[in-house]
Amino acid sequence: MKILVCISKTPDTTAKIAFTDNNTKFAETGVQWIINPYDEWYALVRAIELKEADPSITIHLINVGNADSDPIIRKALALGGDEAIRVNTQPADSYSTAFQIAEFARQEGYDLIFTGKETIDYNGGAVGAMLSEMLDLPYVGLATSFLLNGKTATITREIEGGEETVEVPLPVVVSCQKGVAEARIPNMRGIMAARTKPLKVVEPKQTETQTVFSGFNLPPAKAGVKLVSSENVEELVRLLHEEARVI
Amino acid sequence: MSVLIYIDHSDGQVKKSSMEALSYGVKIAEQIGAVAEGVLLGDVSTDLPSLGNFGIKKVYHIQNSLLQIFDAQSYTKVIAQVAQQTSAKIIIFSNNSAGKSLAPKVAVRMNAGYVSGAIALPETSNGFNVRKNVFSGKAFANVEVKTEIKVIALNVNAFSVSEGTGNAEVVSLNIDVEAPKVKVIGTNKTKGTVSLTEAETVVSAGRGLKGPENWKIIEDLASTLGAALACSRPVADAHWRPHNEHVGQTGIAIAPNLYIAIGISGAIQHLAGVNRSKVIVVINKDPEAPFFKAADYGIVGDAFEVVPKLTQAVKKVKGIA
Ligand SMILES: Cc1cc2nc3c(=O)[nH]c(=O)nc-3n(C[C@H](O)[C@H](O)[C@H](O)COP(=O)(O)OP(=O)(O)OC[C@H]3O[C@@H](n4cnc5c(N)ncnc54)[C@H](O)[C@@H]3O)c2cc1C
Numbered sequence: 311m312k313i314l315v316c317i318s319k320t321p322d323t324t325a326k327i328a329f330t331d332n333n334t335k336f337a338e339t340g341v342q343w344i345i346n347p348y349d350e351w352y353a354l355v356r357a358i359e360l361k362e363a364d365p366s367i368t369i370h371l372i373n374v375g376n377a378d379s380d381p382i383i384r385k386a387l388a389l390g391g392d393e394a395i396r397v398n399t400q401p402a403d404s405y406s407t408a409f410q411i412a413e414f415a416r417q418e419g420y421d422l423i424f425t426g427k428e429t430i431d432y433n434g435g436a437v438g439a440m441l442s443e444m445l446d447l448p449y450v451g452l453a454t455s456f457l458l459n460g461k462t463a464t465i466t467r468e469i470e471g472g473e474e475t476v477e478v479p480l481p482v483v484v485s486c487q488k489g490v491a492e493a494r495i496p497n498m499r500g501i502m503a504a505r506t507k508p509l510k511v512v513e514p515k516q517t518e519t520q521t522v523f524s525g526f527n528l529p530p531a532k533a534g535v536k537l538v539s540s541e542n543v544e545e546l547v548r549l550l551h552e553e554a555r556v557i
Numbered sequence: 558m559s560v561l562i563y564i565d566h567s568d569g570q571v572k573k574s575s576m577e578a579l580s581y582g583v584k585i586a587e588q589i590g591a592v593a594e595g596v597l598l599g600d601v602s603t604d605l606p607s608l609g610n611f612g613i614k615k616v617y618h619i620q621n622s623l624l625q626i627f628d629a630q631s632y633t634k635v636i637a638q639v640a641q642q643t644s645a646k647i648i649i650f651s652n653n654s655a656g657k658s659l660a661p662k663v664a665v666r667m668n669a670g671y672v673s674g675a676i677a678l679p680e681t682s683n684g685f686n687v688r689k690n691v692f693s694g695k696a697f698a699n700v701e702v703k704t705e706i707k708v709i710a711l712n713v714n715a716f717s718v719s720e721g722t723g724n725a726e727v728v729s730l731n732i733d734v735e736a737p738k739v740k741v742i743g744t745n746k747t748k749g750t751v752s753l754t755e756a757e758t759v760v761s762a763g764r765g766l767k768g769p770e771n772w773k774i775i776e777d778l779a780s781t782l783g784a785a786l787a788c789s790r791p792v793a794d795a796h797w798r799p800h801n802e803h804v805g806q807t808g809i810a811i812a813p814n815l816y817i818a819i820g821i822s823g824a825i826q827h828l829a830g831v832n833r834s835k836v837i838v839v840i841n842k843d844p845e846a847p848f849f850k851a852a853d854y855g856i857v858g859d860a861f862e863v864v865p866k867l868t869q870a871v872k873k874v875k876g877i878a
Contacts, residue, residue: 321692323807323826323829324825324826348807405671430692431691433691433810435652435657435674436660436671436673437661439661440671443633443666446630448630450629450739454800454801464742467654468654469627469746470574470654471752472744472746473746474743474744475742475743477739478738478740488793488800520669520704521671521703521704522700522701523699523700523701524699525699526691526698526699528695532850532851532852535839535850535854535855536853536854537854537856540857540862543856543866543867543870544873546838546854546870547867547873547874550838550854554815556758557871
């Protein structure tokens with residue numbers, strides 16, 4: 311049984327969001343990089359838990375990115391996983407990311423592919439679904455719990471206004487969010503082991519550009535808060551009713 | 558040339574998020590001189606011709622018992638066949654739970670460029686540019702779509718519903734439907750409450766509430782306002798509240814008209830998921846809480862005193878008490 315976990319590199323959640331080159335590029339100077347939280351906390355940890363329950367499972371991690379991704383890939387390997395693959399290209403969009411992963415995954419034949427529900431930088435939320443279409447596999451998005459029973463998976467997923475539990479035969483692509491697992495911190499043994507785990511670099515396949523991030527801008531600053539005394543709650547309701555018109 | 562809008566439904570009703578998508582798709586069709594049409598899979602109790610009220614001329618209604626289960630793989634094949642048969646050039650989804658699974662797959666199948674989480678009409682004077690939220694609402698991006706066919710998923714609560722009068726022709730097409738691989742074995746809908754992503758008003762509380770036993774005052778305020786409930790991450794992590802109420806950068810991103818944050822400090826990761834709310838009200842006993850900087854209205858005070866009073870005051874305005 312082989313699991314592939316897709317790992318993305320994103321700015322730390324407290325990173326200052328600013329743009330350079332005439333607002334066409336994210337300003338990367340001074341930014342700390344992390345594993346995209348959904349990939350790390352839920353997708354990767356759940357894969358590791360499955361392997362702990364069944365040591366015959368192999369876990370591969372895959373990232374599409376340049377050598378700047380190596381530190382976060384090592385960090386992911388410190389949490390768990392047997393080896394990592396980096397497709398050596400800076401992806402342009404969700405499509406090109408999914409395309410490169412699909413090209414690799416097709417040759418390997420995974421039983422299970424995990425992604426996070428979205429990345430916290432470009433918020434595409436599309437790699438898992440696109441990948442499943444490229445590989446013609448079933449897709450279960452926005453999972454909040456994942457159980458494996460032999461050749462089928464039992465997955466709870468978010469639906470509008472609630473949750474639904476489904477059963478699906480492997481192979482399947484699943485996007486993970488809160489509920490699937492609990493975040494972990496790598497231990498010393500894991501960090502040591504990660505240094506010697508294989509990190510294979512593969513060259514990208516040629517693909518077309520479908521979308522381009524052509525410019526960025528920041529939201530306008532808020533006008534400032536209107537404070538109302540705690541003794542005069544009616545006044546707040548009046549303002550919300552008459553001024554803001556939201557009640 | 559047509560703009561095809563995917564019409565999602567649950568419990569037999571067309572979703573508000575789909576009405577937004579319909580209104581958005583109709584506007585795009587006007588903008589580029591195309592016709593707007595809808596596609597709906599499965600059975601609904603809504604009167605389909607009345608969807609013409611949103612400005613679409615036709616609804617392709619695909620009925621097949623195999624469509625009772627939402628399987629992204631089989632749904633995608635159906636929607637792509639409809640798009641091909643009707644020569645759709647732009648395909649619109651709501652960026653809701655179903656849309657997030659379907660839109661990227663349909664894009665791949667149609668060899669179309671995809672933009673998720675659109676927040677405005679495309680700019681078509683020079684290329685085809687769609688505005689979307691990035692960095693969890695901390696910035697906006699323009700995405701240029703280079704392909705001939707385009708797929709857009711519109712953020713929930715980002716575009717207002719515009720409804721007039723009209724009659725849509727209901728058309729059935731000859732479409733192959735695959736048996737779903739996914740089997741549903743249980744559903745758990747939060748009954749009677751408003752869905753968090755679609756809600757116009759959200760009442761949210763944080764660690765300042767001290768414990769799950771204190772949520773009654775929050776629930777009372779929410780039900781008085783007809784609001785959905787939300788919470789900060791530590792509250793969900795500590796299992797005071799279910800994880801599907803967790804909003805923020807690593808939870809659910811929302812954009813209601815009114816967001817009331819009670820006993821939440823306003824950490825950057827929390828703000829990231831809620832800062833698209835039109836009006837933000839903060840109730841916090843600490844005047845230095847960072848959330849006040851992101852708020853439109855605020856009360857510095859103890860939640861346990863302020864919230865029950867607020868509920869009473871809302872009841873008065875609404876004529877409930
Ligand atoms: C990678 C990462 C991702 C994260 N993602 C998220 C996310 O998605 N969503 C999220 O919410 N957080 C997220 N966090 C956590 C975030 O940094 C904060 O820790 C969290 O939002 C704080 O929750 P809180 O405001 O409820 O609690 P606290 O920060 O403890 O604040 C409690 C507030 O309640 C006030 N208070 C106390 N008693 C009262 C009272 N009686 N009446 C009124 N006010 C009172 C206090 O003044 C204080 O401001 C993330 C953190 C990291 C590192």
